[in-house]
Amino acid sequence: MLALGLALLLASAPGAGPPSPDPCLPTDSRGEPFPTCFDPGDGWVVGTGATVRDGVGALTLHSSVRIRTGRTSRSKGTPWFTNHRLLGVDLWDGERRGWGFTAYDGLLRRHLEEGFILIPTARPVRIPFPFDVTVALRAANLERREWEGPGWTLETGRMGLLVDPLRSETGRAWLGFGPVASHTLRRAGDTTEHALSPFTSLMFDLGLESEDGLWALRASGLAGWTLGLEGGTDFRARADASLERVFLAVADQPVALRLSGGYVVGDAGLSRRDEWTLGAGLVVRAFSARW
Amino acid sequence: MLVSAVTLGCALLLGQVEGGPPAEVTPVEVAPAEVAPPIIQPPAVPLPFQDSERPALCLELPPTPNVPSGQWRAQCSHEQRRCLITPRRELDVDGQETERFLERVRPCVPEEAAPVPNEELRTYRLEPSIADAPPGWYRDERGRVMQFNFDLHRRVWLGGAWSPLWPGDEAREDRVRLDFGIALELAARKRLHRLHFLETELSLGEPSIDFSLLRYDFSVERDEPLFRITTFFGEPRRYDVSINLGVWLETLRVEDLERGEARGGFLTWGTLHATLDLWHSRDLVSYVRVRAGPSAERDYENGISTLVPGAALEGNLTLDRDGFHHLRFGMEAEKVLLSRAVEGRPLRPERLRLSAGYELILLAINDQPLSLVADARGVWRNDIAFLPERWEWSASAGLRFSLWAPARRSAPIAEKARD
Numbered sequence: 001m002l003a004l005g006l007a008l009l010l011a012s013a014p015g016a017g018p019p020s021p022d023p024c025l026p027t028d029s030r031g032e033p034f035p036t037c038f039d040p041g042d043g044w045v046v047g048t049g050a051t052v053r054d055g056v057g058a059l060t061l062h063s064s065v066r067i068r069t070g071r072t073s074r075s076k077g078t079p080w081f082t083n084h085r086l087l088g089v090d091l092w093d094g095e096r097r098g099w100g101f102t103a104y105d106g107l108l109r110r111h112l113e114e115g116f117i118l119i120p121t122a123r124p125v126r127i128p129f130p131f132d133v134t135v136a137l138r139a140a141n142l143e144r145r146e147w148e149g150p151g152w153t154l155e156t157g158r159m160g161l162l163v164d165p166l167r168s169e170t171g172r173a174w175l176g177f178g179p180v181a182s183h184t185l186r187r188a189g190d191t192t193e194h195a196l197s198p199f200t201s202l203m204f205d206l207g208l209e210s211e212d213g214l215w216a217l218r219a220s221g222l223a224g225w226t227l228g229l230e231g232g233t234d235f236r237a238r239a240d241a242s243l244e245r246v247f248l249a250v251a252d253q254p255v256a257l258r259l260s261g262g263y264v265v266g267d268a269g270l271s272r273r274d275e276w277t278l279g280a281g282l283v284v285r286a287f288s289a290r291w
Numbered sequence: 292m293l294v295s296a297v298t299l300g301c302a303l304l305l306g307q308v309e310g311g312p313p314a315e316v317t318p319v320e321v322a323p324a325e326v327a328p329p330i331i332q333p334p335a336v337p338l339p340f341q342d343s344e345r346p347a348l349c350l351e352l353p354p355t356p357n358v359p360s361g362q363w364r365a366q367c368s369h370e371q372r373r374c375l376i377t378p379r380r381e382l383d384v385d386g387q388e389t390e391r392f393l394e395r396v397r398p399c400v401p402e403e404a405a406p407v408p409n410e411e412l413r414t415y416r417l418e419p420s421i422a423d424a425p426p427g428w429y430r431d432e433r434g435r436v437m438q439f440n441f442d443l444h445r446r447v448w449l450g451g452a453w454s455p456l457w458p459g460d461e462a463r464e465d466r467v468r469l470d471f472g473i474a475l476e477l478a479a480r481k482r483l484h485r486l487h488f489l490e491t492e493l494s495l496g497e498p499s500i501d502f503s504l505l506r507y508d509f510s511v512e513r514d515e516p517l518f519r520i521t522t523f524f525g526e527p528r529r530y531d532v533s534i535n536l537g538v539w540l541e542t543l544r545v546e547d548l549e550r551g552e553a554r555g556g557f558l559t560w561g562t563l564h565a566t567l568d569l570w571h572s573r574d575l576v577s578y579v580r581v582r583a584g585p586s587a588e589r590d591y592e593n594g595i596s597t598l599v600p601g602a603a604l605e606g607n608l609t610l611d612r613d614g615f616h617h618l619r620f621g622m623e624a625e626k627v628l629l630s631r632a633v634e635g636r637p638l639r640p641e642r643l644r645l646s647a648g649y650e651l652i653l654l655a656i657n658d659q660p661l662s663l664v665a666d667a668r669g670v671w672r673n674d675i676a677f678l679p680e681r682w683e684w685s686a687s688a689g690l691r692f693s694l695w696a697p698a699r700r701s702a703p704i705a706e707k708a709r710d
């Protein structure tokens with residue numbers, strides 16, 4: 001209600017003043033600038049909404065911290081674009097209650113205007129390699145599903161070595177795909193299962209954002225085999241996508257509508273079920289305005 | 292090389308006469324009509340490099356079909372009235388100027404700050420060249436820069452290898468090994484600090500994991516010899532004997548392994564060894580040394596805390612200037628003390644480990660090296676209950692991808708590397 005009230009107040013505010021040289025910072029009738037561009041990779045994200053999981057509805061709550069940086073490597077002299085997501089928490093309530101926590105999830109992409117493979121002959125030979133190199137890292141991804149009984153699933157770590165054919169010169173677009181290694185623990189009752197994927201899985205990660213940050217599309221997927229320490233292999237696959245559109249800002253903090261969906265094959269929960277999800281909700285991306 | 296040089300030469304030659312109208316580039320008041328257009332000499336083979344130690348001047352020449360911006364970098368000898376020039380942007384495969392400015396060059400000195408104005412420089416002998424590159428980096432005829440020298444002692448690596456195991460007389464066990472680690476070297480005056488974080492080796496098949504949180508050691512070159520020996524056969528000669536002692540520390544190492552029904556698990560809280568460099572290279576990077584000292588260890592399979600004195604002879608040699616070839620070897624012995632009796636193993640178990648390995652950089656992807664790793668290891672141990680006393684041999688061959696890996700501190704500039 002508070003957000004709605006503030007939105008109405010914003011809507012009834014005086015019209016825009018004289019044009020500003022920065023299109024992301026127009027000025028109001030009093031000459032005060034206000035931001036209209038946002039960075040979806042920065043800020044504290046808090047969201048709520050509804051999710052349907054295998055036909056069963058639930059209310060959800062999400063929080064995470066996003067940090068996006070772009071810096072020039074001192075050793076290589078080329079830019080690194082990084083997206084970090086820290087301390088991600090997901091809660092869902094309803095008939096199927098549960099929660100998830102991710103300590104760190106990041107993409108680190110090194111951009112070259114003209115990628116290449118160097119063959120170290122006496123006079124170095126340079127073969128075109130039209131990809132950026134990306135490292136995808138995730139650490140401590142814990143999930144607890146109360147309706148499945150006692151137990152939890154913990155992906156201790158995941159590392160992917162990806163190549164990116166988009167080679168965007170900004171941090172607003174990327175498409176990485178490549179092999180990934182991971183280790184997952186499943187604790188059910190007194191039994192603990194280890195599942196290792198020693199680069200026997202492939203993943204992709206896509207991000208596309210409009211220049212003003214009002215639109216943000218994110219998709220990721222993973223498919224491959226895991227090896228159990230006790231023997232045996234299992235196939236698993238998962239894909240998810242989300243679309244965010246900022247439709248208002250309250251006190252310069254953008255509020256976005258978020259639509260999401262996902263599908264999992266042989267990897268959901270303790271019993272490695274197949275599962276689909278659909279969700280819709282609102283997210284506030286605090287401290288993400290580009291001033 | 293020859294083709295590229297000729298391409299560049301043709302581009303430069305084409306550009307010197309057929310450029311745009313001089314009036315568009317040179318104001319009439321400073322470029323009288325009688326001044327001849329600048330003449331760019333045919334390119335030498337191979338093209339000379341500009342000197343990374345000397346400043347480059349920003350030089351504006353008339354636009355040409357291949358260098359339409361007319362923007363050049365020049366290193367000039369005013370006594371000889373001669374300049375080595377190169378376009379300020381990279382060239383494409385046809386020798387045509389692109390939008391990309393040269394990477395990893397220092398900014399050129401603008402005309403306002405130059406000792407000689409552009410107008411005067413245009414009357415010099417202008418010779419095509421290749422812009423300089425930082426030490427460890429090479430620039431080709433098109434101005435593109437690439438790293439040719441890598442420091443694998445400063446990197447984050449991730450690798451995988453096929454690593455079969457021969458346990459005693461039993462049949463070969465096929466395994467896959469994954470390894471990860473972060474290596475860092477900090478050089479101070481006559482001292483080199485080495486740090487290794489999160490070194491992990493995970494073997495799948497006959498499972499085992501070897502992990503250490505942090506390892507630190509240093510090599511030092513002492514100024515003062517510990518003692519000297521003088522010989523009096525013929526002319527007296529003096530021989531200085533230096534003892535380069537150092538420290539080797541490791542904390543939180545986990546070794547967990549399974550061999551059939553036998554299982555071992557050891558957590559080393561900390562290890563403190565004194566090191567003695569038998570030899571090290573002038574830059575202290577390569578070494579052969581011995582080390583010895585105690586460890587505090589927890590055998591968590593049997594619930595015993597023990598003291599483990601150990602000694603090792605080991606070496607790590609970088610065999611070439613550019614850091615492409617690395618040889619590592621080691622021999623280590625340990626004895627477990629203060630243990631209580633455990634059924635199926637002696638009261639004071641022992642371990643002996645041998646290893647030798649070679650790492651070779653095969654190629655670099657976007658300046659990140661990809662290397663081939665091959666090694667052989669042997670372990671004899673009787674610290675795991677009911678594990679037969681035997682030698683266990685393993686070999687591995689695989690690849691490592693390294694991030695970071697800057698140029699070595701001793702990296703030469705490209706021109707010297709070519710020589």
